[in-house]
Amino acid sequence: MDWGNAVINEIGKDNDGTVTQLTGVLHPEGSVKTTKWKLTWLPETDELVKLLLVGFDYLITKKKLEEGEDFLDVLNPSTKKETLALGDSNMHNLQRGEILQLERKGHFICDVPYFRSSKPIVLLSFPDGRQRTSLLK
Numbered sequence: 001m002d003w004g005n006a007v008i009n010e011i012g013k014d015n016d017g018t019v020t021q022l023t024g025v026l027h028p029e030g031s032v033k034t035t036k037w038k039l040t041w042l043p044e045t046d047e048l049v050k051l052l053l054v055g056f057d058y059l060i061t062k063k064k065l066e067e068g069e070d071f072l073d074v075l076n077p078s079t080k081k082e083t084l085a086l087g088d089s090n091m092h093n094l095q096r097g098e099i100l101q102l103e104r105k106g107h108f109i110c111d112v113p114y115f116r117s118s119k120p121i122v123l124l125s126f127p128d129g130r131q132r133t134s135l136l137k
Contacts, residue, residue, distance in 0.1 A: 005030025
């Protein structure tokens with residue numbers, strides 16, 4: 001984090017096309033703000049925790065209804081999206097109701113904390129009025 005940029009010279013993929021390796025050179029003078037493509041990664045360890053990221057979107061697709069307009073015509077057909085993810089082992093300590101920020105994903109509130117490795121931690125994200133949408137990308 002905050003090391004600058006890395007210039008990727010080679011992308012290694014397996015037979016299925018899944019990226020398995022990146023080879024590059026650290027470029028500390030690079031600007032995180034002007035870099036087009038960003039990568040977030042965690043080391044592959046047994047300590048990572050399973051996450052279920054649940055993003056909610058606005059119920060209505062317009063800021064303001066016109067006079068006589070039926071709200072049923074502007075209901076958002078897709079207001080919830082669930083995404084599986086992995087988190088750092090420090091997330092074992094999250095408590096229900098605790099708020100956190102995931103890098104490049106947004107702010108979340110812990111709904112279901114860590115219980116056992118077979119069950120994911122459930123994190124919820126709601127629109128805050130500043131973003132166009134809160135659904136997870």
